[in-house]
Amino acid sequence: MTRIAMLGLGAMGSELARVQLEGGASVAVWNRTPGKAPSLDALGATRAATPDDAIRDADLVVVCLSNDDATRAVLDPLATRLRGKTLVNLTNGTPAQARRMARWASDHDVRYVDGGIMATPEMIGAPHALVLYAGDAAAFEQHRDVLARFGAPRFVGDDPGRAALLDLALLTGMCGLFAGALQAIAMARHGGVAAEEFAGLLVPWLHAMNGLVPAIATSVDTRRFEGGSSLAMQVLALDNLIEASRESGTDTTLLTTMQGWMRACVDAGHGADDLGRLIDVIRPVS
Template sequence: MTHSPDASVTVLGLGAMGRALASAFVHAGLSTTVWNRSVGKDTELVDAGAQRATTVADAAATGGLVIVCLLNHASIHEVLDPAAHELRGRAVVNLTSTTPEEARELAAWAADHGIDYLDGGIMATPDMIGGPHASILYSGSTHVFEEHRQTLELLGTAEYFGDDAGLAALCDFALLAGMYIMFAGFYHGAAMVRSAGMSAKDFAGRAEAWLTTVAGSFAEHAVRMDSGDYSTSDEQTLVFTKSAVDAIVRASRDGGVAPHVIGPVKALVDQQVADGHGMEAFERIYEGLITGQESDR
């Protein structure tokens, strides 16, 4: 069962993302109550039809689904702990960025207070919310997800990972780790070519095409990683990779670029070669990432 589009919702936290979430609900015609610790951030929302709550307890008393979008794990407790009684029996969806263990702690806290808890990881920027490219990952209460899915899908595509409240955050952070490292790699490359007078904008066109192409090989790499078999008959061994990465580090330094981004990759490759895996495939550095040391495979 899903709620109809005229369901009510409360949004706690009106930073850039919180305002985007609340705006999507308001424009969809939902009865939307908003609260923020500092004043003034709700003006446009209230003008558009949202109801202002002056306290969290007042916001919680309005009924409906409660969406929490705050700064961090600590701020969630600061805001929700005093209102735990008012939230008893309610469905709470946390869209604050929290670690998997923090999400599990919040789920346990919610259970202790009779609160039905769903955790979420937002795979979108504020301007994407409500659009076709926004995606939000969820885990925790199956009941909350199924009961409120129609409302949640007003924000973006909703994907459910199961009743372990930490799974959505885990996948969210894993994807963001890849994103940040990709951008850092782009910034490193742009810094390298700047020494030859190429602008970051000119480099961006080349980098986007190249990275899009090589990203198509992720699935192929994943097969090797899942199998644990890194034997290879081609020339792209770790010894070959080490030579290439060493040269990139030298070229970076020659161009006045610090090896902060490429350096950790070099360290992973160097360790694998030193441990006797030089004739195996590059994907084997994955094993060196498991708890920062060699896995049992």
């Protein structure tokens, strides 16, 4: 039986502990606020008074705290006790923070795996949950079956910052999707269309548009931006979207930002190119 220490019992950490207990693991749990997630007690969790107590007999230490500073504050005093153990850090953070933590772990002979959870707490252990991992490949493989209880495990490379990079990039795409959806809903509601009614039109439309993403990605990689709807045409079409937003009292920041990117490309002589060309404005080629 794998002995796990779970440090952090917030909304996500408590669900991570739950699926391990339900999967038959021995789990010692610690949280800064004692008594958090009482439902874990009935599942057989061992309550630890300190992080040191939690990790003492653990083979695998899983951390899911509020941020990198909180994680470092908890782990720094445990460096000697963690020696030889596998540390899986599921705290949301940046690639630079993950690499810094990996260097710290290496300095203290700790096997380090960084993770990015692509799921909400209620999705943990469910079929659509995905967790990205990077860092020590051998440590990941040793504990793959245990980690699979959280969600489908995908190892994305030896660079410990790669899981965080992909996690945050995916979340960035999600933010853009939700921002666009809310902008559209606000416009529709101004015209008397209920949000639920409009969602019935919006969701299939967004599904259809998502099908264009692979072609856009190919154009970015190959630097071939012809074949789609031209930026010169789209920059003009956005005038109507922006005007309709203003008429409805809806914030236009999202649309004017995108139109600004398009205009920059058109002004640079790329009006005949398609949307993929915007990558050069979003992240200029060095």
